[in-house]
Amino acid sequence: MLKRLMPVAAALLLSTAAYAQKPGGRANVVIQPEPPGLMVGIIQNGPTQMVAGNIYEGLLRYDPQLKPLPQLAKSWTISDDGLTYTFKLQSGVKWHDGKPFSSADVVFSANVFLRETHARLRASLAYVDTITAPDAETVVFKLKQPFGPFIGIFEVGTMPMVPKHIYEGTDFKANPANNTPIGTGPFKFKEWVKGSHILLVKNTDYYEPGKPLLDEIYWHVIPDAAARSVAYETGKVDILPGGSIENFDVGRVSKLKNTCSTDKGWEFFGPHSWLWLNNRQGPTADKRFRQAVMHAMDRKFALDALWNGFGKVAGSPVSSSTKFFTDKVKAYDYDPAKAKALLKEMGYKGETVRLLPLPYGETWQRWAEAVKQNLIDVGIKVEMVSTDVAGWNQKVADWDYDMAFTYLYQYGDPALGVSRNYVSSNIAKGSPWNNVEGYSNPAVDDLFAKGAATAKADERQDAYTKVQQILTEDVPVAWLLELGFPTIHRCSIKNLVTTGIGVNDGFKDAWIEN
């Protein structure tokens, strides 16, 4: 009897939940800067992902603990040897133009389209031997060798599904369809008035019953940070995604009436900031100097004063929200005396080091000034070099710096977002995101390779614990903070951030209470 009642009770619970969630309404969101395009298979910058996460979908999404959740794949199995990944797709999925979505689209997206256009995914796909579609609702990825983070590469920004019937046989980047993106997601592209706004409307044919709840999303392009705060205050926009306004405004704006803020929804990205230290030349080539820099910086001050306490002091090259993080590593407290002692020991003679701030707005400028002051306090001579984004890119990519601010995403797994900055095979001029510091250590190379080449969690943890211990001893770069980007929104907007990918995962669960 009890058994028979259970489904009824469950159905009741579900229906009350569904009743409480009211469909309809419009979300007004800030988008900054204006994305260059919305075809997320071709353009992977932040604003593009944020808007396109509503239009396109991946096979999976990830919860805040980075456990996979179904999306276009309703279920999946991994073979015991870690070589075969089989995905069962949702039934009845349609592209926004009405054509059916099938396994052929998945094979095309992963094997043809994204291999051509997506630099970050291409690196992971190097482990893949074949991608096949035994039937219309099944896709099988066969790997050449086990690849630990493989189950973590199926979210929309990493492996978005693109329509085969539109792109097959065309020049992907020049296809006019890029201006009217077609995906399977909960919202459809409607209109883009450049310099003003992007309008997405509800996909009424969406395959998940009752979703999405919102009728439309307006993304407002507002180029000035102060004007973005004003836009929220005057009620023109209701959602400020992380990083939309300057940090010194965050405290004030989040105290406004009917305003909620959350720093959740970044677990998958794990934005990690550090100073590149040029390991090739000058005082930064000496390990003791680099350790001195770690002790010289008052990172807690930066966290509290510049970042409103959102985020954490970074203890390791791996973010604490990324898998296989460990805190059993050498810790660097704020200790100017120790820094001075290390500098004395190495025989630092007051050579000037050039410090390159990140040209991403006021907060970063102030942070650079704070760090400069910290370094001066322990006797390091610092010269600040100012430049714009393009100039910063070039200087870092050409190794023309001594110390340079940066922050990078970790994508949930050390093999995806950490190893790239420390392994010696990734030393190459021309990119600001690889092993720019020029650190080279065969033991570290081996451990990162070992960690990636197995699907067994304990073996991976073992390798990554060791590698974090070596790196915190060697300090190839000076880690700063695990950044926290609070999303600020009206409290009446519910379920805005539900996964570890946050607002970049689309607004299909969001609804407005009134």
Next chain:
Amino acid sequence: MIGFILARLGKSAAILVAIVALNFLLIHAAPGDPAAVMAGEAGASDEKFLAQLRTQFGLDKSLPEQMALYMKGVLTLDLGYSYRQQMPVADLIFSRLPATLLLTFSAFAISLVLGTLAGVLASARVGSWADTLISTAALIFYATPLFWVALMAVILFSVTLDWLPGFGYETVGAGYTGLRRVLDIAEHLILPALTLGLFFMAVYMRMTRASMLEVRGLDFVKTARAKGLAPRTILWRHVFRNAMLPIVTLAGLQAGQLVGGAVLTETVFAWPGIGRLMFEALAQRDYNLLLGIFFISAAMVLLFNLITDVAYRVVDPRIRAS
């Protein structure tokens, strides 16, 4: 007159070509390129990715080759393609031009009319409280940074008083049409147009006042007064007409900035115009787009210089004679 205009047009075309060439070289001298910027924004890149982008943007060719291609395009009035925005440059510019022209012409009209009137008024009553008030206001407007005025205006009129919208070109998503839409845009226009106009208003005022005072002391004004003409007639027909020349010069200068002179205002007020497009293109090293905007701006400056010179001849018969 026709001959004069034709000769000037010919010279202008030559100058324009030189400007385009110079711009091209200057832009390419800046560090970084559009491919690196796009790769940078993606947060991940490899050599293949960069090479693909550079080939797509035509950056794999040598600089003289790129320049020859670009110059050839400009001479056939083809401004090229913005790979970043995935649209032809001409389309991008012309889609943004109306918003900018609406803003800059409004600011132009406001500053010219109000500035000149205030200047005449101040000069007519030199030393009075009205003169002091106008001159002080002009000094303040002249000396205050534009973006600060803009931000303060937003905070006062939009956040605190809630009288006027603080940003944007119109109410997005309201679906207004016809007269309602015109009023909506006008409402959005007030703050940015006033902000942009204030500086030039102050300049016109000071210029007019000084010029009027100078002319007023000349002999022919004394003659007019001795003839027994009404003070009002002397002020407008004799003094003002002769004091106009510097105002025309200044108006010509300001008109030259109609396309590219509103970068700050457009940014603070999120006005979807050319100025912002230019600023973003610069940050992103979107070479073709930036060059296209420079081209249009330079053409506007040359055009308004010509118009100014023609206006001199209309206003002042002495120039016509020489």
